[in-house]
Amino acid sequence: MENKRQSMFEFFRGFAAIAIAILVAFILILICADDPGKAMECLLVRPIFSNGAINLKSILTIFARMTPTIFTGLAVCVMFSANQFNLGGEGAVMLGGFVAALIAIYIPLGAGVHILVAILAGTIIGGLVMIVPAVIKVRLKASEMVCSLMMNYVIMYVVLHFLNNVFADRSKGATQSYPFMSSAVIPKMISNTELSWGFAIAIIATVTVAFFMYRTRWGYAIRMIGINESFSKYSGMKVGGMIVLSQVIGGMLSGMGGAIEVLGRDNTFLWLNLPGYGWTGITVAILAKNNPIMIPFAALFISYLNRGCELMSIYAGVPSEMIDIIQAVIFLFFAAEHFLAGTRQKIVVKDAKEELQKKEVAAAGEGGNK
Amino acid sequence: MFEQLINMVFSASFGYSIIRITSPILFAALAAVVAEKGGVVNIGLEGIMMISALFGVLFSYWTNSWIPGVIGAVVIGVLVAMIMAVFALKLKTDIILAGIAVNLLGGGGTAFLLYLFTGLKGNTASMTTPNMLTPKVHIPLLKDIPVIGQIFSGHSVLTYLAFLLVFLVWILLYKTAMGLRIRAVGENSNAADSVGVSVLKTKYIALGISGALAGLGGAYMSMYYSQSWNIGIVAGRGFIALAAQAMGQGEPVGAMLSSLLFGFASALGNKMEGMQGFSSYLVASIPYLVTILGLVVYAMSTKKKIKRFRENAK
Numbered sequence: 001m002e003n004k005r006q007s008m009f010e011f012f013r014g015f016a017a018i019a020i021a022i023l024v025a026f027i028l029i030l031i032c033a034d035d036p037g038k039a040m041e042c043l044l045v046r047p048i049f050s051n052g053a054i055n056l057k058s059i060l061t062i063f064a065r066m067t068p069t070i071f072t073g074l075a076v077c078v079m080f081s082a083n084q085f086n087l088g089g090e091g092a093v094m095l096g097g098f099v100a101a102l103i104a105i106y107i108p109l110g111a112g113v114h115i116l117v118a119i120l121a122g123t124i125i126g127g128l129v130m131i132v133p134a135v136i137k138v139r140l141k142a143s144e145m146v147c148s149l150m151m152n153y154v155i156m157y158v159v160l161h162f163l164n165n166v167f168a169d170r171s172k173g174a175t176q177s178y179p180f181m182s183s184a185v186i187p188k189m190i191s192n193t194e195l196s197w198g199f200a201i202a203i204i205a206t207v208t209v210a211f212f213m214y215r216t217r218w219g220y221a222i223r224m225i226g227i228n229e230s231f232s233k234y235s236g237m238k239v240g241g242m243i244v245l246s247q248v249i250g251g252m253l254s255g256m257g258g259a260i261e262v263l264g265r266d267n268t269f270l271w272l273n274l275p276g277y278g279w280t281g282i283t284v285a286i287l288a289k290n291n292p293i294m295i296p297f298a299a300l301f302i303s304y305l306n307r308g309c310e311l312m313s314i315y316a317g318v319p320s321e322m323i324d325i326i327q328a329v330i331f332l333f334f335a336a337e338h339f340l341a342g343t344r345q346k347i348v349v350k351d352a353k354e355e356l357q358k359k360e361v362a363a364a365g366e367g368g369n370k
Numbered sequence: 371m372f373e374q375l376i377n378m379v380f381s382a383s384f385g386y387s388i389i390r391i392t393s394p395i396l397f398a399a400l401a402a403v404v405a406e407k408g409g410v411v412n413i414g415l416e417g418i419m420m421i422s423a424l425f426g427v428l429f430s431y432w433t434n435s436w437i438p439g440v441i442g443a444v445v446i447g448v449l450v451a452m453i454m455a456v457f458a459l460k461l462k463t464d465i466i467l468a469g470i471a472v473n474l475l476g477g478g479g480t481a482f483l484l485y486l487f488t489g490l491k492g493n494t495a496s497m498t499t500p501n502m503l504t505p506k507v508h509i510p511l512l513k514d515i516p517v518i519g520q521i522f523s524g525h526s527v528l529t530y531l532a533f534l535l536v537f538l539v540w541i542l543l544y545k546t547a548m549g550l551r552i553r554a555v556g557e558n559s560n561a562a563d564s565v566g567v568s569v570l571k572t573k574y575i576a577l578g579i580s581g582a583l584a585g586l587g588g589a590y591m592s593m594y595y596s597q598s599w600n601i602g603i604v605a606g607r608g609f610i611a612l613a614a615q616a617m618g619q620g621e622p623v624g625a626m627l628s629s630l631l632f633g634f635a636s637a638l639g640n641k642m643e644g645m646q647g648f649s650s651y652l653v654a655s656i657p658y659l660v661t662i663l664g665l666v667v668y669a670m671s672t673k674k675k676i677k678r679f680r681e682n683a684k
Contacts, residue, residue: 032486085466132662140669145413145466146616147665149609150658157655165649279477282470319485324478331471336461 009347013340014287017333018301021326028325029318039316043308046315057193062307064194066299067264068093070202071257072281073288073295074209075250081213081290082246083226086133088148089254089278091155094271095129096122096255097262098159101177101269102167104184104262114183119201119259126255127248129155134247138240144247156274163269177269186264196264203296205253210292212249222246254278283327286335302327378641385521387640392633393529394419394595397587398611399618399625400532400539401580406620407543408576409556413469414454415584416608417476422447422588424480427494427599428487430502439502440528440589447585448578450475455577459570473608481601493600494592504528504594526594528586535583539622542579552576584608606658613661617668628664635660 026040033039047058072089079086100122109117133147169178186196213219221242224232233239257277262269284302288294306323313320333339378384398415405412422443430439454472457463463471484490488497504526513523543549554562555572563569587607592599610632617631618624635657643650 028482028486087470136666136669140666140673142665142669143612143616146609146613147662149606150613150661150665153606153658154655154662157651157658161649161651161655164651279470279474282467283474286467319482319491321478321481321485324474325482328471328474328479331474332457332463332468333461335467335471336457336463338460338462341461 003351005347005351006344009344013344014334016340017330017336020333021329024329025322025326028322029312033312033316033318035316039312039318042312042315043305046311047304047307058307058311060190060193060195062300062303063199064196064265065306066296066303067196067198067202068257068261068275068277069280069284069299069302070206070296071253071260072277073284073299074205074281074292075253075257076278076281076285077288077290077292077295078209078213078222078253079246079250080285081226082222082243083229084134084137084243084247084250085145086130086148086247086250087145087278087282088130088133088151089250089281090274090276091148091152091278092126092129092251092254093258093261093275093277094159095155095258096126097258097271097275098163098269099125099255100259101180101262104180105167105178105269108181109183111183114181115186115263118184118263119256122259122262123252123256126258127252130247130251131244134244137247138243152274152278160272163272167269169268174270175272179268180263184263185267186260194265196260198260198264201260202257205256206292206296209253213292218242218245254281280327283331286331374645375642379638382517382520384637384641386524387637388630388633389521389525389529390595390633391636391640392629393526393532394587394590395607395611395614395632396532396536396626396629397528397583397590398608399614399629400535400622401583401587402611402615403618403620403622403625404539404543404552404576404583405580406615407556408552408573409559410458410465410573410577410580411469411612412451412454412577412580412584413466413612414450414472414476414608415469415580415587415611416604416606417469417472417474418447418450418581418584419588419591419604419608420476420480421450421472421483422585423592423603424484424494424588424599426585426589427497427502427592430593431494431497431499434499434501436502436504436593439593440504440586443589443593444582444585447581447583447588449581451577451581451584452574454581455574458577459573476604477601480599484599493598495598495600498598502593503597504589526590528590528594531586532590533626535586536622536626539583543622548575587611610657610661613665617661617664619668619672631664632657632661 025043029039029043030036047062048055050058072093075089100118103118103121104114129151132151133144136142136147137144163177164175167177169176186198189195189197189199213223221232221237222245224237225239225242229239261277280302284295284298287298287301305326309320309323312318312322398419401415402412425446426439426443429442430436433439450472454468458465458468481492484494488494490496506524507527507530509523513519543553551562551567551572552575554567555569559569562572588604591603596603614625614628614632617628618626639653639656642648642653
């Protein structure tokens with residue numbers, strides 16, 4: 001039975017996992033920074049406060065950087081809920097972004113429509129590619145994990161081929177596409193910041209996915225399959241179809257995230273490698289315990305740490321890759337069901353005892369009345 | 371163009387490069403085989419290879435000799451696998467998530483560790499000395515035979531070790547008590563438990579062996595193949611190894627054959643890159659496509675087998 005004390009404990013456990021990760025970060029900083037105090041200040045405080053004042057620009061940057069990971073986090077959330085370990089988010093993000101970019105460059109459309117069509121195209125292509133691992137899984141029982149991992153690389157090389165050999169803007173020094181038409185660039189929420197209206201779309205997507213997962217039949221079926229596939233099958237759910245659906249939705253969300261990131265951040269396609277948002281999405285989903293509503297908060301946390309690490313590498317000379325170590329540690333402890341299991345056991349036993357006592361008291365009371 | 375391609379495929383140097391490219395994947399595929407036989411999915415191979423590759427270079431740099439480097443890479447591989455095992459088996463982190471965490475460590479964490487230990491950023495090319503690289507072995511007699519000598523002689527010590535390990539892993543799995551325990555735990559852990567096999571201990575051992583093998587793969591990458599460590603050194607080979615394991619039906623020899631298939635596709639890609647009319651990017655995607663196709667073909671054949679089996683049973 002879930003009660004207050006146990007949910008408090010769950011909260012504390014998550015907190016402990018994060019605390020351990022921060023502790024590891026501190027130890028690493030102590031070893032490698034010239035000025036550990038300054039490095040820690042950069043990591044924890046500077047993303048919000050700098051030079052004694054609230055740094056609004058930095059805060060908005062944190063929000064802006066959340067956008068793609070909210071999408072990939074939601075995608076992972078839907079797929080993992082159905083117990084589908086599809087790790088193709090990386091590829092879907094890159095492909096979605098690329099297709100959206102092509103539409104933004106080459107197909108002239110009206111002002112509002114252009115953005116919509118470009119994002120929609122990225123979304124659809126993301127969903128389409130995920131059909132491959134999903135159908136292979138359902139029809140042939142081959143691992144969707146291995147297949148989607150391989151697909152990431154195939155997508156990356158195909159995109160790079162088209163970017164380099166067909167769509168490259170040769171007048172630039174670096175490999176990039178031609179600039180987007182202004183009608184396809186997602187406008188900024190606040191000018192001169194990184195924060196675009198894509199962030200608002202991400203929040204809308206969060207609410208939509210939460211509604212889908214907890215208030216619709218399909219969402220229920222997806223969650224049920226994740227909890228007990230055989231039960232779902234024998235109670236008459238179309239398990240195969242739902243497995244495909246969950247992965248296609250995951251692909252669509254990733255593709256949308258890629259499209260919005262590309263159209264909202266720069267005005268040309270610049271990715272020469274898998275962007276990494278797919279993997280961060282997994283961390284975000286783990287932190288949110290696969291609950292869509294919690295995804296933006298988890299994304300905010302990761303984004304904050306990311307910004308902290310970035311500042312740390314600029315001002316304190318600690319390599320920004322430290323974020324990966326922090327993420328890995330959080331990841332391991334957060335997902336560890338038996339982390340602090342002893343304490344949990346004690347709480348459960350205590351609860352049970354108290355309940356027994358209450359019952360005994362009640363029973364004694366009843367007995368006295370008779 | 372195709373004539374040129376065919377001439378190339380039938381050249382001795384092509385055979386040589388297949389073996390060279392196959393070796394690291396073979397190490398990792400064997401690692402996947404042992405883990406899978408013990409009933410654990412080791413998706414952290416990619417990360418373990420990255421970390422071991424880095425420490426292989428570091429250890430050999432500190433001692434100015436390749437042997438401590440290789441040993442160090444193996445030890446670190448086992449260590450990382452043990453960390454995974456503690457989380458997965460004791461603290462009940464999902465093994466796939468534990469693997470992903472190890473891959474995160476391998477991705478950016480290694481770059482951080484490199485900076486921590488040496489102050490270098492991104493790669494170790496400036497550290498490399500000839501003493502740090504695993505030596506090439508020229509096999510007497512064999513090396514003098516035309517064609518065959520050119521293909522099979524002159525590889526790294528580790529390459530020969532990789533192919534020898536196919537045999538050793540087979541012996542381990544099928545001819546030793548430990549192997550029997552590993553297979554029993556993987557097949558049905560409850561049954562194994564009921565006859566007194568310690569399931570946890572066996573899984574720890576399987577993961578440990580898996581880590582050691584992946585560590586060798588990492589050492590091969592940084593101490594022979596690329597001659598130094600860099601951030602993109604493993605490039606999905608750990609994942610490909612998982613595919614090779616699945617394609618090879620989880621058996622050492624099968625995994626070797628699928629690794630060779632991948633090596634072939636990769637070598638072909640490398641050679642085609644230099645030719646006119648092929649996009650180097652599309653060619654680079656061939657090995658991954660081949661892996662997906664291989665998975666599909668294998669899955670289809672298993673499905674047919676099951677169907678036939680069921681029909682016969684009727």
